[in-house]
Amino acid sequence: MALTRPIGWMFAVVAALMLAACGGGGSPGDVHPGTDPAVVPGEPNAFLQFPNPQVQPDGSLQTTSNAYAQAYYAAIDPNNTKDTLAKWKAANGFDTGTGAQLTVVFGDVRDLGFGRRITARQNIDGTLAFYTENYLVKTGGAYAFSPINLEAAIVRDPNALVYVAGIEFSPGPAGGISFAKYFNFNVATGARENMADVDGRGDKAMPGPCIVCHGGRADALTPPDASGNVHFNLLLNAVSGARGDVLGQLPPFEVSSFQFSDKPGYTRAEQEPMLKAMNKWVLCSYPLPKPSTFPEDACRRAASAGEWQGTAAELIKAAYGGDGLPNSTYVEPAAPASWTGAGQTSLYAMVVAPACRVCHQLRGTGRQSDIDFTSYEKFQSYANRIFATVTNRGDMPLAKLVYDTFHASPGEAALADYLVALGLPARDAGGAVLRPGRPIGDPGPDRVVRNGATPLSASNSLFADTYVWSIVSGPNGALPPKDATIMNANSAQPTFNATTDGTYVLSLVASKGAVRSEPKLLSLVVQTALTPDPSVIRFADIKAALQDGKECQGCHAPASALHPPIAFTNYDRDGDGGITPTDDAWFYAEVRSRINFTEIAASPLLQKPSGHHHFGGLGEGFDTTLAPGQPGRAKYDLFQNWILNGAPR
Amino acid sequence: MNVDLGYTYDDNVTLGRTHDEILWDQSLALDGSASHAFRIRDNLRLVATGLLRGEKFDRYNRLSNLSGGLEAEIQYRQSGAFDAITYAAFARGWLDNYASHLRDGSHYSVGVRARGALTDRIELSGELAHNERHAQSEVWNVIDHSALLNLDYSLGDRGTLYLTGQYRRGDVVSDGHATLVNVSLAKVFVLDDAFPDQQWFAYRSGARTWISTVGYNLPLGHQASLDISWRRIQSTPTAHLNFDVQGSLRYVGNQYAIVLLKQF
Incomplete structure (x- = not known):
């Protein structure tokens, strides 16, 4: 009996603790090392991708495909002489005792968040090569830089090594002018890899995640040649004239955005001289727009008129005190x-x-x-x-x-x-x-259409999953509009049908859950007499417009001194010695490559001739200040309707 | 019914690895337990014990806690002979309430014990146990297995000297900075709410732990005693790091305790 009472009290206390303790289930702050940062559905997630990812007819993105990377490596290394890190290093003269070789270790605080160990070399022949071990200690939280990543780079923690990138600046397989080439190697085997997951948000095809920021272009692959092989596109304004020259560059080392360790051997003071040397090597890779007597420019070749002019050289020079690079340390330059x-x-x-x-x-x-x-x-x-x-x-x-x-x-x-x-x-x-991240409706661009059924699409709307279309007004502002209907008005792919000519204004509201976009208006100009019918426009019509002898071909020709990015003339594109139907297929692919199917109005094929950031200015028939259907924008309407129809060949 | 009042000085309350991760603290603890034995057969009985413990830390108050639990133990003794061994199987569960809410939860142990006298002065006991803890944060979701050997040496009226060695294989929780070594060792970590001004992380890692205790129990009359002990804890991570680490990966702590035990 004497024990019963204390035990009873203890049971009571235990019951109270049970209510208070309630353990298990995990805390929101718990972090499991090794897990990738979470990708939140519905939030922006098009990082390290080209604004124009080359959407294919089946909806796939060519620039993120294995075939894209395979074609790239085939272009820059046709005999697979650099298909492992060891072979690549040997080919670039690493650890041979010749030339100059440096290694720096720093934290990439601003751009990718890695601890980076970069070994760079300048060979006696002026070629350059850099390979970067990228260290990321995956802590499962937000994707961000952590000083731990820098620690990992210093000790070379193999568990934190997420990818090894190689960039070389050297001539192509056939020799000639050097250009930048990009490689990715497996961290365990050293084998060259087609894909790289740079930010933990999924694989992307090489060289995409590199060149998207290094000045590169992502044109579509060629159609198969006579042997059935697809090829990386040949960029006309690449001075090297080599397939695989994507116009990518070597970026400056912006030292002021780096974090350094306080460990001996890895301090900023100790690494500044090496980083300056590496920046001077990078400078050597930039074309020189005008003659210079400064020693740091002696290694630069003269820029041709059509190519990138080595703009980043100004940043490097400004950071080291101007021409002559008098300062020993990098200082963030003042605004231009x-x-x-x-x-x-x-x-x-x-x-x-x-x-x-x-x-x-x-x-x-x-x-x-x-x-x-x-x-x-x-x-x-x-x-x-x-x-x-x-x-x-x-x-x-x-x-x-x-x-x-x-x-x-x-x-x-x-x-x-x-x-x-x-x-x-x-x-x-x-x-x-x-x-x-908020829903934004995109009904497509204003356009001229024929009467009858016209397919519409809201598929380029952003961050949305439901759609409501309506007709706001009819011809001459008629309210309510007559003689027009929208079938499946609550879908992404409705059909507009008008029987009377005139301008109809439609509205699209896109929603994500309960969040609705602002109404986005679309003007459809209905013209019964419109020719050609948008549904029958083919590449032949586009080619005819490009080659009508008025403007485009004057500059956009392979032999043009202006070195345009693309030629609109017929020539032996596949290099088989003659102009064949295959060349026409390649021509079509090049033109289609200038279409951004994810944002049609942003397509260079529409933007450039309509006078946006175009050396040739406004082309005849491309005046977008005019309403759709006006003669002054007939070519623009033709191109746009072809694109809206999927740009069929 | 037993009531214990104890003072402990712990020179590594964080179980920190490097000198800048080691914090010391001192605590007062009050333990109470009450048992009742139920006879099953002449040589078999069930002992039920209610347990209650409160611990108040001095410098890091969020380590202070209140725990309550129950233990059930079935004891078997072959005979009443002097050298007969007592075998036991036990199960013990606690509910834990901390000022650091990440640590709130429960823990339990199940195991077997054996105890017997070697001589009229020396008594030896051993224990094998499986231990689990569950808490608000997964960091304190800890599982380990332990083996314990204890030797009591009686000094007659002058008390008892004892030595205890325990080996644990399983999870340990440490505190420290977010360094590469700590993160690499960690299975899971969390910003520890027990050290709010330090921005320290508590992390769980796998380890082999040796706990050795040497103590002296001095009787104070028939129903009280004073216990003085030194406990040394040494954990060695089981994870293998693929890079060079400056210094040792071991965690070492020492606890010095003085406890007044009173039986009612």
């Missing part, structure tokens, strides 16, 4: 004079330098360089596209880490204010900055 003069220094410092410059400075050509953003005017000329990509689509900034950093920084608001001042709605009615 154009930005300062426009009173936009802070916009440059908050937006362009941290979120745009690393990739954009490597883009552009000698004829058309707006996209390098080196001046305020160039940046401003892209305001509409910046709004589309940053505010709406979420595919810029290009890398997930930069994207996250940007949207968590004051730069996001600064850019929104800048866009709002230009009349672009980057803030909502309450003044909040609009971010990608």
Whole structure:
């Protein structure tokens, strides 16, 4: 009896503890090392991909396919002499005692978040090679840089080695002018790999995740040749004249964006001299737009008029004190004079330098360089596209880490204010900055159609899964509209049918769950007499327009001194000695390659001739200031309707 | 019914590995237990014990905790002979409530024991157990197996000297910085709410742990005693790191305790 009472009390206490303790199930803060960062469904996830991923008729993205990588490696290494890291290193002279070789270790805080161990060399013949061991300790949380990654790079933790990238600057298989080539090697076996998962968000085909930021172009592959092989496209404005020269560059080492260890041997002070040497090697790979007497430019070849002009050289020079590179340490350069003069220094410092410059400075050509953003005017000329990509689509900034950093920084608001001042709605009615991820309806571009059934599509809408179409007004603003209907108006693929000519305004509201987009209006100009019927437009019609002897062929020819990015003439594209139907198939693929099926209005095939960032200016028949159906934009309408119909051959 | 009041100085309350990850603290603990034996047969009985423990830490208050539990033990003794061995199987469960809520949860052990006298002064006991703990954070979801050997040496009226050696194979929880070594060792980690100003992480890793205790129990009359002990804990991670580590991967801690035991 004496024991019964204390035991009873203890049972009571245990019961109370049971209520208080309630363990198990895990805490939200628990982190399991080794797991990839979560990809949240419905949020932007087009990082490290080309804005035009080359959508194929079956809906697949060619630039992310195995075939794309295979064709690339076949172009730059046809005999597989560099299909392992060991062979690649041997081919580039690593550890031979010749030339110069350096190794640096730093944390890539800004761009990809890795701890990076880069071994670089400059060979006696001037060729360059860099291989980068990228270390990421997967902590299962947000994708971000951590000093642990730098630690892993220092100790070379094999468990944290996520991929090994190799870049060489050397002549192509047939010799000639050096250009940059990109490789990815398996971390365990050293075998060359077609795919790289750079940011834990899935495999992407080489060289895509490299060249998308290194100035490269992602044109479509050729159709099969006589042997049944597809090839990497030959870019006409590549000075090397080699397939596989994607116009990619070597990026500067922006030392001020790196983190260094305080461990002896790895401090910034100890690594600055090597990084400066490596930046000088990178500089050697840039073409020189005008003669220079400075020693650091002696290794640079003269730039041809049509190619990228080595814009990033200005950054390297400015960071080391200007011509002659007098300073021993890298200092983040001040904003270029154009930005300062426009009173936009802070916009440059908050937006362009941290979120745009690393990739954009490597883009552009000698004829058309707006996209390098080196001046305020160039940046401003892209305001509409910046709004589309940053505010709406979420595919810029290009890398997930930069994207996250940007949207968590004051730069996001600064850019929104800048866009709002230009009349672009980057803030909502309450003044909040609009971010990608909200539903945005895309009914496709305004267009001219024939009467009768016209298929519509909302498939390029963003972050949406339900759609509501309606007719807002009929010809001459008629309300309610007469003689027109929409079948399946609550679907992504409805059909519009009008029996009376005139302009109809339609509305599309796209939704994701309970969140609805602003109504997006679409003007359809119905013309019974429209020829050709949009449904029968074929490549022959497009080719005829391109080759009608008026404007396009004058510059867009393989022998043109302007070195255009694409030729619109008939020539021996496959190099078999004659102009055959195969050449026409290759021509078609090249033209189709200039179509962005994920955002049709952004297609270079429409943008360029309509005077947007086009050295040739506005082409006849491409005046988009006119309404659809007007003679002054007949070619634009023809091209656009062909594209809307899937650009059939 | 037993009531124990104890003071402990722990020179590595975090079970930290490097000097900058090691924190010391001192605590006061009050333990209470009450048992009741149920006779089943002449040489077989069931002992039920209620357990209650409160522990208050000085510097890191969020380690303070209140736990309550129950233990059931079936004991078998072949005979009443002096050297007869007592065998037992036990199951023990606790509910734990900490000031650090990540640690809240429960733990239990099941195992077997044997105890017997070697001489009139020396008594030897051993135990094999499976131990599990479950908590709000998975870091403290700990499983291990243990083997324990204890030797008591009686000094007659002057008390008892004892030595205990325990080997544990399984999970341990440590605190430290988010370093490559710690993250590489960790199965799971969490920002520890017990050290809010430190931004330290608690992490669970696999380890081999040796716990050795040497103590002296001094009788204070018939129903009280004073116990003084030194316990040394040494854990060695079982994970293999594929890179060079400066210093040792071992975790070492020492606990010095003085406990007043009173039986009612």
